Amino acid sequence: MNRKIIFQQILVFILFVLLWKSVIFIFKFPEFILPQPETVFIEWYFLLKSGLLLNHTLVTLYETIAGFIIGVLLGLIPGYFIAKSKQVEQTLSPYLVALQTAPKIALAPLIVIWFGFGPLSKIVIVALIVFFPILVNTIVGIRSVDKNLLDLMKICKATRLQIFRFVELPAALPVLFAAFKTGITLAVIGAVVGEFIGANSGLGYLTIYAAGLMNTPQVFVAILQLTVLGIVLYLIIDVLESLMIPWYKNKGEKDVVRS
């Protein structure tokens, strides 16, 4: 990135803070409606220093990552078999459509009832939300393999496992990574919603708790922290992507999904 762009990005940030301050100045908002930006940053600093924020962050992080990994595995494996068999796909298709259209987030209260107030219920919610985009993109990825490549493997008398290893997996990886990126942002949302409904720790819990006390600066801090968490997780996947599929990244193509 060149210097000019970085300078402009900083400029946008300064303008945003100024806009924030002038809104408070013009409408004379009290602190519990809209706190000053510096109040939020000071609150952030103190919450970090006390270790409280870190504890809540780790809880949400754990729920997000555990749920994400489970959701990915649950999506990948059936996705592969659905992609390979027309019959399996046709049999399952009405249920897949039902799963797709059902607002998974609406199941969250039920899952909290079933799995309790601890991290487990959030992990289940996250896994459920992540599962679907991974499933669909696995099907798309495996199906996107060029038929001629499969013919080539057949001529070479490759085994099913070799076809998967040499052709299907690498060919599907770009689509899968796009799905991982969508999935990780959804995972954070899932964990937070779960914590909203019933929890005793985590950043979602902190948000609801602070809102209950009308401690608006703390609400802002929790949201900021969630944003940072989401960005870091997204970047980790981005780095993994360039490590695992350099041949794709270097092609200069844009990411398939940016959400």
Add this chain to the structure above:
Amino acid sequence: MLLEVKDIGVTYTSKEKEVKALDGVSFKVESGDFFSIVGPSGCGKTTILKIIAGLINSTNGEILKPEDFEVGYVFQEHNLLEWRNVIDNVILPLEIKGVAKEESYKKAKKLLKLIDLKEFENVYPKDLSGGMKQRVAIARALICEPEVLLMDEPFGALDEPTRLKLNTELNRIWRKTKKTVIFVTHNVSEAVFLSNKVAILTKRPGKIKKILKIDLPEERNLKLLDSEKFIKLVLKIRKNLEYFKEK
């Protein structure tokens, strides 16, 4: 004789309608032949290759071939794995067979020298030109030392100068390796330039109309394209093709 295609027919059934793609195709290929199949598009040229490769089954007829018959296949699109560099693409068939890496690389390097891409072994397909990719695909098809090399319009997507260059190169490779090649194209001039035999297929359902011996010296070069003998052969084949004949 290496291979005999005997009375091959293919019929597709779709929407209660039967479509005959091939009808009673027979020909023999001798070891060391460069055997081209020309014909109008949609006449089933590719289908013949796929049947020989064992990718699809014919509805009737049979193919007589030796046991442990191995083919190398070059597709119209290069079909290289974009996540592998040139040399790893070339060794793929050996890797599938479980041949040791060291031995595979040694063989691959020899082939890369043959196709004049020695310096490109670590380059990824995206950084190669269309002609180079097709040369790598040829090397990959040759690495298993197949009895016959099947080529399905391998140069159809290339521009004219690149195609002519690769034609000369393929002729050189053929002479050097003494490989049997079955080559499908719709380009008559290309077929004459490369082959010692050319089979002419009719419109769908494809039938062999004529098999022509190309009585030219084995070594072919671009000067040949302007010679009277060459042009006469091209015209003779063109007359037998039913490009513009209405049903």
